[in-house]
Amino acid sequence: MERILWDAKKFSVGYTLMDAQHQQIVEMINGLIDLSETEFTVQEALHAYVKISQLVVKHFGAEEAILRLEGTDFLEEHTKSHDLFSDQLADRLAHCNGLGLEDSIKFLANWWVAHILNEDMKYKPLFTDI
Numbered sequence: 001m002e003r004i005l006w007d008a009k010k011f012s013v014g015y016t017l018m019d020a021q022h023q024q025i026v027e028m029i030n031g032l033i034d035l036s037e038t039e040f041t042v043q044e045a046l047h048a049y050v051k052i053s054q055l056v057v058k059h060f061g062a063e064e065a066i067l068r069l070e071g072t073d074f075l076e077e078h079t080k081s082h083d084l085f086s087d088q089l090a091d092r093l094a095h096c097n098g099l100g101l102e103d104s105i106k107f108l109a110n111w112w113v114a115h116i117l118n119e120d121m122k123y124k125p126l127f128t129d130i
């Protein structure tokens, strides 16, 4: 699978901390892609999922707090999107047996690229740079 190329111009949401966290998540997905091309163990796959999950929880919490503070009218819709993804990730984590890693990577890569470009970009006009 192709690694995700981080392009700051394309992915920047205008808020430094959010950009940094998005980039970290993308790098972790790239790490999973690299792992999938090795003779990985179930423990290694599980460890990678747990690390991504921890970062995702931290990121969603920070992002939702910022949107709440800004009083955005799309907070509820945005939080629902985060919650749905969190449920799906937890489900994949619970059933991680090392099989279907490529499918999970595709799910993660597609969701994050689409979410940043379509959903997170909605708050870009609120910020210049913080």
Ligand SMILES: [Fe+2]
Pocket: 063, 078, 082, 115, 119, 120
């Ligand atoms: Fe988001």
Ligand SMILES: [Fe+2]
Pocket: 018, 022, 059, 063, 116, 120
């Ligand atoms: Fe985000």
